[in-house]
Amino acid sequence: MCFDIPRHRICALKTLKMYSPxxxxxxxxxxxxxxxxxNQNRVDNDQSMSPAAKRKPVPAESGNQPKLVLCSTPPNVKRKWESNHSSGNHPKQVKTTTTIQPAKFFGKTEKIKAACRMISSTRFEVEVIYHTQLIEFFKTIPTRVYDQKMKIWNFHIDDYASxxxxxxxxxxxxxxxxxxxxxxxxxxxxxxxxKATTEAILSKVDETLISKLMPFQRDGIVFGIQKNGxxxxxxxMGLGKTIQALGIAHYFKESWPLLIVTPSSIRYQWSEAIHDFLPSVPHHHIFHYTSCKDCLEKEKITIVSYDLLSRNINVFLKKAFGFVIFDESHSLKSYKTERTKSAQAVxxxxxxxxxxxxxxxxxxxxELFSQICLLNRNWIKIxxxxxxxxxxxxxxxxxxxxxxxxxxxxxxxxxxxILIRxxxxxVLTQLPEKVRQIVMLDPELIKEGTKEMKKMAEKLQQSTLKGFEKHTELLRYYAESSxxxxxxxxxxxxxxxxxxxKFIIxxxxxxVLDKISEVLIKNGVTFIRIDGKTTAELRKAYVDQFQESDDCLVAVLSITAANSGLTLTAASxxxxxxxxxxxxxxxQAEARAHRIGQRNYVIIQYLIAKGTVDDILWPLLQTKAHFLKNAGLDQNFSLSQAELKIQASEEPTNDKTATLETFGFSQAISSSQEEEFSTPMETFSPKSQKNGPCNPRTAETPQEAVKRDVSVSEDFAKLLEEDDEDFENIDLDGIS
Incomplete structure (x- = not known):
C-alpha cells in the first residue's frame, strides 16, 4: 500500500541535514x-475521570462533516489484535525511552579527513573541508591564521600538540x-x-682558510659545525663547496683520519685545495688511494674514487674513519647500487x-633518500x-x-x-650574470638522415615500444643524429x-669532438681537449695552460667527463x-666559466638542429627543469628567455623576425614554466700537428673517425644509468 508523506515530515528531513549528528x-x-x-498526563486524566464519563458514547458524525482517515489497518493485523484481546492476552508495553545510537539511527557516515603539513620553518597548516564546529575550535588557538586565498588554516609549530x-x-x-x-x-x-656565536665556532679552524672565506662561506661552515659535521x-656550482668542507672537517680534526670520496677525475684537486687552504696539514699526511694494491696505514687524510671504494670496501672498513666527505654525492642517488651500499658501510x-x-x-x-640515509643513521624506511x-x-x-x-x-x-643551499x-651580486642564447644551425648544412635513421625514427614512434627497448633505441638515435x-x-x-x-665548447x-678538433687544427688554433680518456693527473696542467696562456684559445670538453671540478674562468x-x-x-658544465674568479658576463650558447634528436631533447629539458623548480631544487636552467640567433652562411647574426616557432620548437617553449685510461691527450698545437690526424691517440683521420661505429657514446654505461621514466613521456611524433 502506498502512503503519502506529509509535507511537515519532508521539511523535517531536510532540516536534519543542517545539524550535526x-x-x-x-x-x-x-x-x-x-x-x-x-503520555503520563493522559494516564493521570483517565484516572481522575468517573466510570460513566469513560463510557460516554462518541457523538455520531454529521453528514456535513468530512471524514478524516489517518490510516487503514491491514486485515491480518486486525485479526491478530482481536485474537489477543479476546483471549485475554494483552501486548507488552513498549518502552519509548530506548536510546538509539546515532550511527544506527542515521546510518554510517564517512569520516572527514584532515591533513597536516609544514609550510614554513615555524608554521604548519591543516587542510580539511569546511566544518562549523571544527572552525570554531580553530579560532580558539592563539596563533591561528586563515589564508583567504587557499582557504586553509595554519598555526605556529608550538601549538601543534594543542x-x-x-x-x-x-x-x-x-x-x-x-x-x-x-x-x-x-x-x-x-x-x-x-645557536652559538660565529666567532666562537670559527676560532678552531685554520687561520689561512678563514682569511680566504667569503661571508656566505663562513655561514656554511657555521651551519655544518652546528649540525655536528x-x-x-x-x-x-662555483660557490666554493670544497673550502667550506675543509673548514668543517678541520674543526673536527680530533675525529680524523679523514676520508674523501670523490669522482676519479677531480681527486687530485682535493690535495691541491688542502695544500692551499690547510697549510697546517703536512704533505705526507695526505694519501691518494689509486690502486687495489695500495695499503692504508697511518695517513690522516685519504682520497679515493667511488669505484675504488666499492671494489675494495673491505680494506676501508678495517680502518676507522671518523670523518667522511662524499663529493658530488648525487652519484649516490640510487640506493640499490653497490657504490651506494659501500658508501653507507663507511x-x-x-x-x-x-x-x-x-x-x-x-x-x-x-634520489635524495639514499643521501639522507648517509647522514641519519635512524632514518625512516623507504x-x-x-x-x-x-x-x-x-x-x-x-x-x-x-x-x-x-x-x-x-x-x-x-x-x-641537514641541508644548506x-x-x-x-650571495654573489658582484658576479656577472650569464646570458643564454639559442643558435639555430643552418638547415642547409644539416645532412639528410640515412635509411637506418629513418627506421629508428619509425620504430621510436611505435606505441608498443616501452621500457629498456625504447631507452636503447633512443640512445642509438641520439648517437646517429650526432x-x-x-x-x-x-x-x-x-x-x-x-x-x-677564448671560448669553451x-x-x-x-x-663531434673530433670534428671540432679538426677545424681548430686546420685553422692553426692552439687548444686543449679533455674527455673520458684524459687522465686525472694531466687535467690540472691543461686547465692551468688554458687559464694562463693567451695563445691557448679553446677548450674542447666532454659534457659528461668534464662538467665538474674544472675552473675555466679565462673564457666568458x-x-x-x-x-x-x-x-x-x-x-654544471656552464659553471666551469660562471664561477668565482669570473670578471666578465658569461654567454652560454646552445646549438640546436632541426630534424635531429634535438626535437626530442629540447622539450624534455624544459619539462625536467620545470619539475625540479616546483620541487624546490631549482637548477637555474631556463631557456625560455634565451636570445635566438640564426646561423648564416658567413656569420651568425641576430634575427629579430625569426622565432623558435619558425623551426618547429614553439611547443617546447610555450609549455615550459622555467628548466682507467690510455695515453694522455696532449695539448694540441698547429705548429706540431699541422697535417697530423685529428686524434693522435688513434692515429686516424677525421673522415675515418666519422665513419667508424661510435656505438652509442663514450659514456654508454653512464647513459644507461638514467631512469627509464625519463623517456616514457617523450613526444616522438615529430621525428622525421
Missing amino acids: AEIERKRMLALQKKAQL VINGIKSQFAEYVTVSGIPQFVLQAFKNALKK RCMIADE ASAARHVLLLTGTPALSRPI HDYGMRYCEGKKGPFGWDYQGACNTTELQLFLKAS RLKSE KLRLTAVGNYVKDLIDKNQ FAHHQC LVVFAELYWNPAELT
Whole structure:
C-alpha cells in the first residue's frame, strides 16, 4: 500500500541535514522526553475521570462533516489484535525511552579527513573541508591564521600538540587527522633552539682558510659545525663547496683520519685545495688511494674514487674513519647500487659525514633518500619516505616511488635539518650574470638522415615500444643524429675562431669532438681537449695552460667527463655543440666559466638542429627543469628567455623576425614554466700537428673517425644509468 508523506515530515528531513549528528541526537532525546510527559498526563486524566464519563458514547458524525482517515489497518493485523484481546492476552508495553545510537539511527557516515603539513620553518597548516564546529575550535588557538586565498588554516609549530589533541578528543567520531611525522616535527623544533656565536665556532679552524672565506662561506661552515659535521652543502656550482668542507672537517680534526670520496677525475684537486687552504696539514699526511694494491696505514687524510671504494670496501672498513666527505654525492642517488651500499658501510662507522653536491636531486625526490640515509643513521624506511614525498603507488611489480608530493614540506625539512643551499644570484651580486642564447644551425648544412635513421625514427614512434627497448633505441638515435650536425657545427666553430676570442665548447659524442678538433687544427688554433680518456693527473696542467696562456684559445670538453671540478674562468663564452637530456649536467658544465674568479658576463650558447634528436631533447629539458623548480631544487636552467640567433652562411647574426616557432620548437617553449685510461691527450698545437690526424691517440683521420661505429657514446654505461621514466613521456611524433 502506498502512503503519502506529509509535507511537515519532508521539511523535517531536510532540516536534519543542517545539524550535526550530536545535535540531532540531543533533539531526539528531548522529543522523547516530551512524548513521555504527554503520555503520563493522559494516564493521570483517565484516572481522575468517573466510570460513566469513560463510557460516554462518541457523538455520531454529521453528514456535513468530512471524514478524516489517518490510516487503514491491514486485515491480518486486525485479526491478530482481536485474537489477543479476546483471549485475554494483552501486548507488552513498549518502552519509548530506548536510546538509539546515532550511527544506527542515521546510518554510517564517512569520516572527514584532515591533513597536516609544514609550510614554513615555524608554521604548519591543516587542510580539511569546511566544518562549523571544527572552525570554531580553530579560532580558539592563539596563533591561528586563515589564508583567504587557499582557504586553509595554519598555526605556529608550538601549538601543534594543542591542535592535534583537540581534534582527536573533540571530533574523533567524525574527523580523521593525519599528523606530521615525528622526525620532521623534531627537526623544526631543534632549529628554533639558540645557536652559538660565529666567532666562537670559527676560532678552531685554520687561520689561512678563514682569511680566504667569503661571508656566505663562513655561514656554511657555521651551519655544518652546528649540525655536528653531519650535513649536506648543496650550493650552486662555483660557490666554493670544497673550502667550506675543509673548514668543517678541520674543526673536527680530533675525529680524523679523514676520508674523501670523490669522482676519479677531480681527486687530485682535493690535495691541491688542502695544500692551499690547510697549510697546517703536512704533505705526507695526505694519501691518494689509486690502486687495489695500495695499503692504508697511518695517513690522516685519504682520497679515493667511488669505484675504488666499492671494489675494495673491505680494506676501508678495517680502518676507522671518523670523518667522511662524499663529493658530488648525487652519484649516490640510487640506493640499490653497490657504490651506494659501500658508501653507507663507511658512513655508518663515522662520527661525521659531509655531503657536497650542486645538484642534490637530478630528477625526482626519491634520489635524495639514499643521501639522507648517509647522514641519519635512524632514518625512516623507504616506504614511509616514498608515501610522504614521492606519491608512492602500488604497481604490478611493487611500489613505485618516482613521483613527487609534499615537496614544500620536504624542502623546508631538509633546510631545517641537514641541508644548506645558496644560489649565485643570492650571495654573489658582484658576479656577472650569464646570458643564454639559442643558435639555430643552418638547415642547409644539416645532412639528410640515412635509411637506418629513418627506421629508428619509425620504430621510436611505435606505441608498443616501452621500457629498456625504447631507452636503447633512443640512445642509438641520439648517437646517429650526432653525425648529421658535423658540417654545421664545424662551420660555426670556424666563425668563432675568426673573432679571436677564448671560448669553451662542449660535446658528447666522439665524432663531434673530433670534428671540432679538426677545424681548430686546420685553422692553426692552439687548444686543449679533455674527455673520458684524459687522465686525472694531466687535467690540472691543461686547465692551468688554458687559464694562463693567451695563445691557448679553446677548450674542447666532454659534457659528461668534464662538467665538474674544472675552473675555466679565462673564457666568458661557453658553447654546447650538442644537447644532453639532464639539465643538471648542463648547468654544471656552464659553471666551469660562471664561477668565482669570473670578471666578465658569461654567454652560454646552445646549438640546436632541426630534424635531429634535438626535437626530442629540447622539450624534455624544459619539462625536467620545470619539475625540479616546483620541487624546490631549482637548477637555474631556463631557456625560455634565451636570445635566438640564426646561423648564416658567413656569420651568425641576430634575427629579430625569426622565432623558435619558425623551426618547429614553439611547443617546447610555450609549455615550459622555467628548466682507467690510455695515453694522455696532449695539448694540441698547429705548429706540431699541422697535417697530423685529428686524434693522435688513434692515429686516424677525421673522415675515418666519422665513419667508424661510435656505438652509442663514450659514456654508454653512464647513459644507461638514467631512469627509464625519463623517456616514457617523450613526444616522438615529430621525428622525421
